[in-house]
Amino acid sequence: MSSITLALSKGRIFEETLPLLAAAGIVPTDNPESSRKLIIGTNRPDVRLVIVRATDTPTYVQYGAADLGIAGKDVLIEHGGAGLYQPLDLNIARCRLCVAVQKGFDYEAAIRPGGRIRVATKYINAAKAHFAGKGMHVDLIKLYGSMELAPLVGLADAIVDLVSTGGTLRANNLEEVEDIMPISSRLIVNQASLKLKRELIQPMLDAFAGAVKP
Numbered sequence: 001m002s003s004i005t006l007a008l009s010k011g012r013i014f015e016e017t018l019p020l021l022a023a024a025g026i027v028p029t030d031n032p033e034s035s036r037k038l039i040i041g042t043n044r045p046d047v048r049l050v051i052v053r054a055t056d057t058p059t060y061v062q063y064g065a066a067d068l069g070i071a072g073k074d075v076l077i078e079h080g081g082a083g084l085y086q087p088l089d090l091n092i093a094r095c096r097l098c099v100a101v102q103k104g105f106d107y108e109a110a111i112r113p114g115g116r117i118r119v120a121t122k123y124i125n126a127a128k129a130h131f132a133g134k135g136m137h138v139d140l141i142k143l144y145g146s147m148e149l150a151p152l153v154g155l156a157d158a159i160v161d162l163v164s165t166g167g168t169l170r171a172n173n174l175e176e177v178e179d180i181m182p183i184s185s186r187l188i189v190n191q192a193s194l195k196l197k198r199e200l201i202q203p204m205l206d207a208f209a210g211a212v213k214p
């Protein structure tokens with residue numbers, strides 16, 4: 001019997017995916033927040049979930065280790081999207097990608113022609129494209145998390161990071177100076193899986209599409 005594997009990260013993506021799964025008649029048998037299991041069954045014998053790091057989701061789907069996955073646009077931009085279909089914006093895990101600096105830092109002066117700033121980020125591709133689009137040279141420093149710390153300790157002048165409520169920026173005396181793009185999570189599908197398992201994948205895709213909130 002043919003079966004499908006869906007890659008999800010725990011936390012906000014898992015939580016916000018539950019109603020979409022329910023709309024497709026799929027209910028997980030464990031909660032990854034409380035279980036240490038990485039492979040989780042569902043009420044459907046032909047559907048299982050694999051729990052991965054958010055950044056790794058496109059890789060599992062690209063290589064067919066998972067047929068489907070749900071990943072943020074931020075993660076997809078950094079991955080590049082090779083081997084993936086991205087048929088549906090699920091409008092979940094919504095936030096935005098921004099440039100932020102320490103309060104009082106004169107960003108406008110720093111980015112004048114001839115200026116050069118140091119930018120710390122986990123999102124190297126997105127940051128490169130943003131500053132190249134403005135014709136600016138920046139020195140990018142790759143970080144894997146807690147970008148907000150970098151300007152506070154002199155590692156960078158600015159950060160490119162995700163912002164939702166703005167609470168993390170406020171708590172660290174930072175302010176947003178540029179909005180780069182809105183971010184939400186997409187359904188991603190392995191290109192070969194879509195062809196070979198269309199009879200299983202298409203109904204799920206349709207159910208998800210019907211349950212997406214505007």
Ligand SMILES: Nc1ncnc2c1ncn2[C@@H]1O[C@H](COP(=O)(O)OP(=O)(O)OP(=O)(O)O)[C@@H](O)[C@H]1O
Binds near residue numbers: 012093
């Ligand atoms: N504060 C936020 N509000 C809403 N959505 C967010 C927020 N922060 C991140 N996201 C979105 O949710 C996705 C998953 O975020 P999550 O925090 O689970 O993983 P991560 O810690 O960014 O990644 P990794 O675990 O691989 O380092 C992100 O890729 C982004 O698209």
Ligand SMILES: O=P(O)(O)OC[C@H]1O[C@H](OP(=O)(O)OP(=O)(O)O)[C@H](O)[C@@H]1O
Binds near residue numbers: 161165168
């Ligand atoms: O504007 P806010 O509502 O404060 O949200 C922004 C924060 O959310 C994300 O972190 P997250 O909570 O995912 O922590 P993590 O990066 O350590 O997983 C992001 O990296 C910001 O730090």
